[in-house]
Amino acid sequence: MLTNYIKLAWRNLIRNKNYSIINIVGLTIGLACFMLIMLYVNHEWSYDKFHGDGDQIYRVGLERKYPGRSRSYAIIPHSYGEAIKEEISSVEESCRLFFFGGNNFQFKIEDQSYEESSFMWSDSTFFKLFDITLLQGDPSQVLNLPNQVVLTESAARKYFGQSDPLGKTILPLNQNQPLVVSGVCDDIPENSHFKFNILISSSSLGPFLQQPNYLSFSAYTYIKLTENTDPEVVERQFPDLVVKYASGQVLNHFGVNYEEYQAQGNGYRYFLQPLYDIHLTSNLEAEMRVPGSKSRVYFFCIIAFMILIIACINFMNLATARSAGRGREVGIRKTLGSNRLSIGAQFLMEAILISLCATVLAWGVTSTVLPYFNTLAGKQFILQDVLQGRFISMVIVVALLTGLLAGLYPALSLSSFKPVEVMRGQLIHSRQGRSVRNGLVIFQFSISVFLIVASLFVYQQWLFTQNKSLGFEKDGVINLNTTGALDRIESESFKNELLRLPNVIAVGGCNSQPGQGYFGISFKANGANEMTTGSGLIVDEGYIECMDMEMVTGRSFSKSFMDTLSLVINESAAREMGLEDPVGKRVTSSDNFLNTVPGEVNNYTIVGVVKDFHFQSLHHKISPLFFVHNQRSLLGAGIDNQISVRISSEDVESTLASMGSLWRSMESEVPFSFTFMDQEWANLYEKEITTRRVSSLFTIIAIFIACLGLLALAAFTAEQKMKEIGVRKVLGASSLDIVTMLSRNFLKLVIVSILIATPLAWYAIKQWLTNFAYSIPMQIWPFIIGAFLALFIAFLTVSIQSYRAARISPIHALKDE
């Protein structure tokens, strides 16, 4: 019997070619989209899952409370790692990572200079905590001492070729202490929330770490709990630790005891983030890599399922529309003694066969378009990913479910036919069948309208983020990011020489750029009770002008003044510090790391206020920002980690070439390296760009599949109404009358879809826009465009069929009578 079903299903496929093609093409595209999206979703879910004991590992995050507001960080004060391990018995191990974004690590191996952008510092417990295999070196020794480094396998090959790297030295520029390679580990997988090519022992950071610190944040701190420990129990012990360790420092730094400090609205709430959840759920300040987003993964899953459902609906609609033809067969089979179950099974088998054919084709399509999808989604999937056992079994299950979903309704409906009624020509145009089909078309088009409107909003929001005035001019700025290699005098003369080049408009030095992440710093206005914590940026006298930032009041740094202890702040900082007329006001800072003498309180004078500008992506509200003069730079007075050069748009290539030769004339070892600021800024919107691209592509595909179904349904309707068309034409109806008659009902369905989809889309988009600190307002026109587009596309699809039907001579239509 089974072979009979398969044979029959296959012959039906071949016999009804157009119908089969529409079904298979629809399902193939639907399944291919599904596979691609699932590859992406799988990858997003797989982050950090390669760590075997990952379910016991947590990162300690911090919610820093300020009066009336709070900010959450992925980094915490560096001394807590040790304190937590000592004080809480269920903490088996802890490890701190230090990562400072935006900088490149420049070093020499023998006489050759290199530059590495992916590097971190770590405690010696790294390999105990994380499942990264150490290929060479002793796990308990590799990061024990200062100035030890572990390289990843590819980094070892890149810097040392075939020779054994163990014991070899790396000499960082501007430092005398060489680093010794003590180990080689596996490359960090792409699906890891941290990444490095070089891992340096944390003890190499020097006195910075030797000072106990429970207030300012710098360390990514991971802990491993003993098996079956409830993380909430551990979290509940944190407040006591804060009182025990931080209260003394609070009193020292802020002059109030911890209770008072809390009464002012300040405080530190530490919490645990499961390692497996960091990538998709954590979006704290100072994340090491651009995190993923659970809502985006869900959004993509929804799109994938919607496309699949649209394709399944095509199948259901066409199968039931064709029931007139199949009804006779059902009648004969039932007359010959077949029961409902075996007829239902036969139609299900047909659906599953079509779905399996489509799956095989979809596999081919997926493998073929993989490189294009990679570009679209910013991923690096390879063919092996599509051939993994887990993926294959998932796809097979989905294919079977698709077959079941698509085939169940037709199977139930067709197998319920009563043989005598089918033979008598009844039931063929049953009202119930028609209303189910109408309902399904409405469902399909509701999804399509929803996706069109959502895509228009995604696109608008993206345009908005690209065009919103940032408060500085990112276009025409070249960032030179290796200038930390120059000493103070070289840096000064390089900047002067740059200014002499034709087409160079302005030059400014800084330690980091908008979007790259700034360090945290706290200041207290004289007479105020509380500190204001914000972001800090070290700049030279030219930077604020070079970036076209607007001074609201006062002045920027200037060579005409002794500005070492001057401060320029932004409007938000002035507001938060409660300073109405900030210029000339004195503020103090006791942050360790700008001070030459640890613990010393330094007085600064505010000399100017910069208009608020976006130094983070538009996901974040503008927060307080403090510009510190580069004479107080962490790396050494007068050294600029980066130099920004504003150039005119004329002859950019030759300007870059002259900048390059100027660089080489001053610094022969470090290669000339630059980035365009507008491009770097665009990278901050990687998530939005991916969402925009993927959602628009899949929207188009969804509409295409829906139209494919509509096209076939219109053809069937025209076929069913052939006699009516013939009679009407004989009676004098024009082609236009016929087209109108046939199209009207379909357009009604699309209008109902619009009415259903609009409020749903409105709600969903409103929710989505709350993810942005700065977003476009809800507008009516994308809904109008969406509605018209859906109507227009549907009309075009249906009228093609209707017009063909209307052109047929009435004699053909009536000849059966």
Add this chain to the structure above:
Amino acid sequence: MSMIRTDKLVKIYETEDVETTALNEVDISIEEGEFVAIMGPSGCGKSTLLNVLGMIDSPSSGDYFFLDQEVGHLPERKRSNVRKHNLGFVFQSFNLIDELTVFENVELPMLYTNTPSAERKRRVEELLENMKMMHRRNHFPQQLSGGQQQRVAVARAIVNNPKLILADEPTGNLDSSNGDDVMRLMAQLNEAGTTIVMVTHSQYCAEFANRIIRMLDGQVVTENVVRQFL
């Protein structure tokens, strides 16, 4: 023992606002081995009667006894079971399944009676040989002439050795020569012992039967014995 006996069989078709009485208290009795032709003008209810006798339609009221068992009001599953073991159908429009070959069409009823594969093959080949259709066994219905299609349909009807064959205008779509062939085939089957009930418009075909039941407006008007049943 009567093979078929009906008692005040009524069939009413109801549409939204019209009620049509297709069978109006029909009482007939057909013995085993009979060849009965049912005749009458269009709409007189002869096809409805055949459908009820064939258990593909159920009566609105009245009883239908098949081999002394009341079957008119059985649930569909049980009717289907009686049908596949006892009845064979021949239709005016052949009703072969277009997607199955000649062989597979004939084989189909045996699939529903779970006949073993070797037995199916033997039986289908034997029948096709008898019908002189063996050379067409792998053809599809559309590749055959009307007469050939009806021969296949007859083969399909008798493949399970049914006790009763119900034929609805079996020659209606055939020319006279092919029609004649089919009628001879039916007569042979009857001679071999199969009971046949046939609906027809054609007096010529009716004369192959032993008895003619004439119907008008859902009622049996006369029953003529054409040939003495032996």
